[in-house]
Amino acid sequence: MRRILFPLILGIVGCAILIQLGLWQLRRMEWKEGLLDQVEAGIQADPVPLPAAIDPSMKYLPVTVTGTTTGAEIDVLSHTKEQGGGYQVVSRFITVDGRAIMLDRGFVPQELRHVERGAVRLAVRGNLHWPDEKGSATPEPNLDENIWFARDVPAMAEVLETEPVLVVASFVEGDAQGIEPIPVAVEGIPNNHLSYAVQWFLIAATWAGMTLGLIWRIRQRKY
Missing domain, CATH: 2.40.50 (OB fold (Dihydrolipoamide Acetyltransferase, E2P))
Known part of the structure; x- marks a missing residue:
C-alpha cells in the first residue's frame, strides 16, 4: 500500500486541478456569452447621429x-x-x-x-x-x-x-x-472557452488513466 500512496495522491491532486481548470473555463464561457449578448444588444440598438467627440469606449x-x-x-x-x-x-x-x-x-x-x-x-x-x-x-x-x-x-x-x-x-x-x-456582428468575436474546457477534461481523463496504469504496474512488481 505504501508503494502506491504517492502516485495515488499525485493522481488525485492532478485530476482535481485539471478538472477545476475545466470548470473555470465553463464559467468563463457563461461570462463570455453574457458579454456577447450585451454587445449584440448594443449593435442592434437604435442608431444616433455621429457624436462630436469619439473614442474607443464607443466601440459598436x-x-x-x-x-x-x-x-x-x-x-x-x-x-x-x-x-x-x-x-x-x-x-x-x-x-x-x-x-x-x-x-x-x-x-x-x-x-x-x-x-x-x-x-x-x-x-x-x-x-x-x-x-x-x-x-x-x-x-x-x-x-x-x-x-x-x-x-x-x-x-x-x-x-x-x-x-x-x-x-x-x-x-x-x-x-x-x-x-x-x-x-459588425458578434460572430466575429471569439468564444473558445468550451473547447478549452473539453481539453482540460480530456487531460484530466488522461492523467487518471496514466495514474491507474502506474499503480497497476507497481502492484505487479514482485517484492
Whole structure:
C-alpha cells in the first residue's frame, strides 16, 4: 500500500486541478456569452447621429452618417464564404458637416477591386468600430499596391488623412458601386472557452488513466 500512496495522491491532486481548470473555463464561457449578448444588444440598438467627440469606449455604437466619398480608399485583404477571396473597401468619407472620417463600405470580390469608384453621396447606418486584427505576425501594408492585411484605424486614418474614426456600414442608401456591406456582428468575436474546457477534461481523463496504469504496474512488481 505504501508503494502506491504517492502516485495515488499525485493522481488525485492532478485530476482535481485539471478538472477545476475545466470548470473555470465553463464559467468563463457563461461570462463570455453574457458579454456577447450585451454587445449584440448594443449593435442592434437604435442608431444616433455621429457624436462630436469619439473614442474607443464607443466601440459598436450604432450611428448614422450622411456625406460623400472622395474616391480615396484602402483595400483590406478579406474573404466571404459566398464569394471567396476579395477586399474590404475602406473609403475616405466627408460628412455633411465637413468631417473627414473612414467608412468601411464592405466587400468586393477580387475581380472588382480595380473598378473605378468615384465620389458618391451616401446615407449610411452602421457602427463605430476599432477592429483588433493586427497581430505580431500581420504583414505591414503594401502601400505601393494599396493592399492591407488588417484594419488598423490609426494607420489607415493617417494614410487617408481623416479622423481616427471608422464606421462599418450595415445599410447604405445611394449607389453602393458594387460593394456589399459586412455589418459588425458578434460572430466575429471569439468564444473558445468550451473547447478549452473539453481539453482540460480530456487531460484530466488522461492523467487518471496514466495514474491507474502506474499503480497497476507497481502492484505487479514482485517484492
